[in-house]
Amino acid sequence: MPKYTLNVNGKRRSVDADADTPLLYVLRDNLELNGPKFGCGMGQCGACTVHVNGEATRSCLLPVSSLAGKSVTTLEGLGSSTIPSKLQQAFIDEQAVQCGYCCSGMIMTSAALLKKNPKPSEAQIKEALAGNLCRCGTHQRICNAVKRAATTI
């Protein structure tokens, strides 16, 4: 298997993987980063969202061979349970989780939104998250968490 060197969460990582392996599998299986989740493998649901060079990107469709020289950030790169980022803290404060399977994608998409637009309206938040699916119906709390983060960041 070919070897690829990636920049993930600020660290250089070396992985053995086939060239067409989607970034999602590399992150999860090779690097054991469990934040990004497998939801569909077709870019339809947003559960696998990570940042590539700061842009919210679906990692399930992105071959590892395309990532040379690019920096990847996963949910783990934002903060931890003991030192959460403000956005993660806002999700905790709003208790914006049910099963939580979508929340990595929600947070990564919202973090990218807040970087571009630090004070989004509710409509802008909903539009930014329109491609992220939540099956439990946590939409209102997720929206409130992003709003809360926007007032504290």
Added chain:
Amino acid sequence: MNAPDNFLSRRKLLQAGAAALVVGFSADATLAKTAAPLLSPAKSVAKDVVDSFLVMHADGKVTVYVGKVDLGTGTKTALAQIAAEELDVPFNSITMVMGDTATTPDQWLTGANITIAQGGGELRRACATARAALVARAAQRLGVPAADLAVSGGVVRVKADPSKSVSYSQLMQGGAFDLKVDPKAALKPAAEYKVVGTSVPRVDIPEKVSGEFIYAHDFRMPGMLHARVVRSDDLGATIVSVDDSAARKVSGFVRTVRKDNFLAVVSRTEWGAVKAARALKVQWSKGTGLPDQASVFDYWRKQPIAKEESTQKVGDAPAAIAAAPRKIKASYEFAVQTHASLGPSCSVADYQGGKLVVWSASQATHSMQTELAGVTGVKAEDIRVVYLDGSGCYGRNGHEDASADAALISVMIGKPVRVQWMRADETARAPKSPPRAIDMEAGFDANGKLVAWSADFHIALNHIAAFKPLDFPLLAATDIGQPKPGNWVGFLFQNSAAPYQLPNIRVNTRHVAQAFFRSAHLRSPGRIENSFANESFMDELAAEAKVDPAEFRLQHMSDPRAVAVMRGAMKLANWQSRAGLSPDAGKGTVSKGRGISYVRYNNATTYVAAIAEVEVNRQTGKVLVTRVCVSHDCGQIVNPDGLANQIEGGVIQTVSRTLMEEVNWDRNKVTSVDWVSYPILRFPDAPKVEVDMINRPGEVAWGAGEPTPTAIPAAIANAIYDATGARLRSIPITPEKVKAAIATVRTA
């Protein structure tokens, strides 16, 4: 809130010395926290024994063991609150272990809205028994009568002299209780509650928002291989031939596994398994076929009936309807839907030395022991099923099937295997909710009084009994030629009874012998479909009587708790009583309307009234639910914020089911395979949800996961009527159906 460090984690269990076997590993020691597979030693699990529920450690920590699991609803936190309260120990001293068959009592599956009432009730009695025993021991130790003692924070003190005290851990010395649960143990009065009734933040959320939480999907163990199961698209097709020559060339390929019609590829890498599965060339036989979807409700009504039951009989409804000068008839239908969990199901199984361990997101881990025994041939007592959270399931999704897949492969190859279902597996192949068709009729007397109600519910036969092990037609079981009864659908008769006081009522349920899909319960099974019919019909009767639909309901109910939720929702929504349609109806392109619905879950527990506000685009037929107000009474509230979260989620998910969700199929296969072919509600269309929670301290704490969804479809349909004069009697309420119904109104 920082991450609570008191809940199950490898670090803490190691510190507590509780982990007998740690098999977590990482290829790279510098990696952050990774999957931490844990197998703590087997212990007492008998449901009538205190030690099955509780272990008090020498350091004052308490481990609580429950057979119920947290499906993303917050029950881990709520049950810990119940235990902390009844034991009088600090909430943070409690560690929860859920759904591990070797360490937790079998409290039957997690579902049916009974986790708090039944599961929490059993836990509460165990804790109350333990507390009484501890106080008795303290009385002996301190030399005073038990009545003179008070407990707080796990310390027993003499009321008159608090300096005289002994802690639970001193009393227990890390030992066992050796006690039967006393079903009559004195329970703490609600007036003394300090933890129950407060919004303790959920213990799992900090690790879920940081990627540290270990879902079933994130579980890894040394030597673990990856598998994908390959199944036919056509229902009932069998394998004619398999050519794995191309699959063998995929890097990481280990082997192809086949037993009868069960077929899987095993790979060292996950991506290798995906590619090998795609490379497998399989010739399938013709399948068993499916009915024409276009006429499925006619088909459903004509299917052989296994039994017909009377669920409600008051007076003589047929005679009263026959004599009624004014009669109303309406029929309702509810489409086949599916759980469509966001994460396709996933499980890891490890078969070694005749013992099988399965890490599963099943909501029924104990029952899975016998189900997996059937599939694998391993004895049930040699199977351990350990619960790990999955993607929310809302009923029996694919978790159990994926676990059976993993178990069967692991037993066949003798190695640990992870099976991750693909999107189409979950959307198309996981169990479905069966269709529902409901026929209603009512009669008014000469004075315009509603005097008779008659209903026939065409529901799927249920092959299970409450509190008995399940025997579900797992896909793997079917694949290897073990036919099972076909429907495990939940108690679909529930909420067929009319929730109103009328002089003549006849309600029958007709149980269709066999559904055409492998069927399972989907959130609020039966209740949601039946209540859609009952509450839509009640609305039609109110319109016929020219009475405001909320007032009309109130005229036919007297239970003060029912009236309270009706009034609560009306107040929250600022409901203005009026007969007839919205003044807005029929004007302009977009008409606004409001609709109400009332449900008492199972006609016996939680009360809900919901008011939906909608905007209907009369040209496109698109319905936007803008706001939903819910008044909710589930008795004693355990965690108000957790309850609100469940109510809000129940509303939003059900708006999706009401307006969008329908499994589609052709004559051979399910064609709903992904999020394009089975779309769900997205952020821009999510309504604002407002909640009025009525607390009843000291009353039974009933469930809250299912009652709210039950009330939503009719509230929306009734709001569309209010906005347009069009009755939508078929779920999902698609734009096409709305346009057609509005056209009927125009020409009427």
